[in-house]
Amino acid sequence: MSEILVVAEHRKGAIRDVTYEMITKGRELAEQGDLDLCVAVLGDEVGSVADEIAKRAPDKVLLGEHEALREYTHDGYETALASIIRERTPVVTMVGHTAYGTDFAPSLAAGLGLPLVSDCIDLRLEDGVLVATRQFYQGRVNAEIEVDNSRGSIVTVRPTEFPPASPAEPKAKVESVEVSVGPEAVRTEFLEFRELETAGVDISQAAVLVAVGRGIGEEENLSVAQALADLLGGVLGASRPVTDQGWLPKERQVGQTGKTVKPKLYIALGISGAMQHIMGMKSSDLIIAINKDPKAPIFNYAHYGVVADLFDVVPLWTEKLREKKG
Numbered sequence: 001m002s003e004i005l006v007v008a009e010h011r012k013g014a015i016r017d018v019t020y021e022m023i024t025k026g027r028e029l030a031e032q033g034d035l036d037l038c039v040a041v042l043g044d045e046v047g048s049v050a051d052e053i054a055k056r057a058p059d060k061v062l063l064g065e066h067e068a069l070r071e072y073t074h075d076g077y078e079t080a081l082a083s084i085i086r087e088r089t090p091v092v093t094m095v096g097h098t099a100y101g102t103d104f105a106p107s108l109a110a111g112l113g114l115p116l117v118s119d120c121i122d123l124r125l126e127d128g129v130l131v132a133t134r135q136f137y138q139g140r141v142n143a144e145i146e147v148d149n150s151r152g153s154i155v156t157v158r159p160t161e162f163p164p165a166s167p168a169e170p171k172a173k174v175e176s177v178e179v180s181v182g183p184e185a186v187r188t189e190f191l192e193f194r195e196l197e198t199a200g201v202d203i204s205q206a207a208v209l210v211a212v213g214r215g216i217g218e219e220e221n222l223s224v225a226q227a228l229a230d231l232l233g234g235v236l237g238a239s240r241p242v243t244d245q246g247w248l249p250k251e252r253q254v255g256q257t258g259k260t261v262k263p264k265l266y267i268a269l270g271i272s273g274a275m276q277h278i279m280g281m282k283s284s285d286l287i288i289a290i291n292k293d294p295k296a297p298i299f300n301y302a303h304y305g306v307v308a309d310l311f312d313v314v315p316l317w318t319e320k321l322r323e324k325k326g
């Protein structure tokens with residue numbers, strides 16, 4: 001066992017940031033354990049993806065190509081990775097905690113009989129033992145988990161936790177590896193990609209985002225937040241319950257299953273700060289949160305917090321801004 005293995009995530013030729021973030025953390029683990037850092041790139045005709053990743057200077061890029069891997073399927077990835085992991089026995093296999101990673105990592109670990117720690121926000125090797133940090137109780141508690149990695153281990157890594165690895169020298173060598181993915185292994189049929197239809201607002205580009213959560217109460221109350229957003233030259237974003245209710249379209253959702261945003265100003269109104277939301281906005285330059293509950297986890301991430309009813313504060317704030325603007 002002499003490797004840390006990162007599983008690259010890419011879609012339609014574009015490499016997802018989480019891949020580069022895992023390379024950063026994977027490099028640290030490799031140094032702590034005196035190991036090599038390898039990145040596995042799966043797909044079909046994905047040599048250019050492997051070349052691009054090689055520029056971020058892992059020790060090696062493993063290119064596993066097969067026509068059955070042309071599009072992501074859970075069973076295709078699982079079968080291909082299982083053969084790579086059996087062959088190479090990495091100390092830690094790192095997978096993004098994304099729609100793809102959460103889809104295949106659990107059954108990959110179960111199939112190989114390896115321990116799995118999901119949604120890790122930190123990882124270290126102490127005398128060869130993996131210590132993984134993950135959160136419980138909606139982000140209120142961070143727990144360190146000592147993993148029996150004597151036969152290897154699999155972790156899913158929360159996106160945006162680590163800075164992405166920059167291009168560096170020397171570029172890694174790309175090595176083709178054989179992946180056996182028989183037709184019987186892939187029972188899922190890929191049909192098509194459907195792009196989300198957008199109504200012209202891209203919240204990931206907004207400099208000011210006023211995000212509303214369940215605390216907004218009902219759709220009619222959105223006007224309270226909209227008035228503030230208008231005065232600040234911003235747009236409305238939302239937590240998932242708000243888009244699930246259809247009060248705002250899906251493309252306004254911030255978080256794990258929504259968009260990742262990094263505005264100059266992020267105002268969270270009536271949002272508790274569940275980790276699935278936090279991971280989409282915690283890199284914002286300035287975060288202001290208004291919440292009735294002083295223990296709401298959002299306050300752990302906010303630069304300024306107001307413990308109050310948003311319906312008391314926001315109209316006042318809007319009025320003051322209006323006065324100031326004349």
Ligand SMILES: Cc1cc2nc3c(=O)[nH]c(=O)nc-3n(C[C@H](O)[C@H](O)[C@H](O)COP(=O)(O)OP(=O)(O)OC[C@H]3O[C@@H](n4cnc5c(N)ncnc54)[C@H](O)[C@@H]3O)c2cc1C
Nearest residue numbers: 213214215239240255256257258270271272277291292310
């Ligand atoms: C696989 C998965 C993916 C997910 N993806 C996402 C995602 O992408 N984005 C996302 O947001 N969530 C996502 N979620 C849901 C997430 O776990 C939370 O349930 C969600 O973020 C909670 O939204 P909320 O903070 O608006 O609601 P709640 O957790 O219900 O919080 C409402 C908050 O409003 C406060 N409040 C109530 N009334 C007022 C008031 N008048 N004034 C001030 N404060 C008030 C309350 O104190 C509370 O803190 C996902 C969940 C799963 C399982």
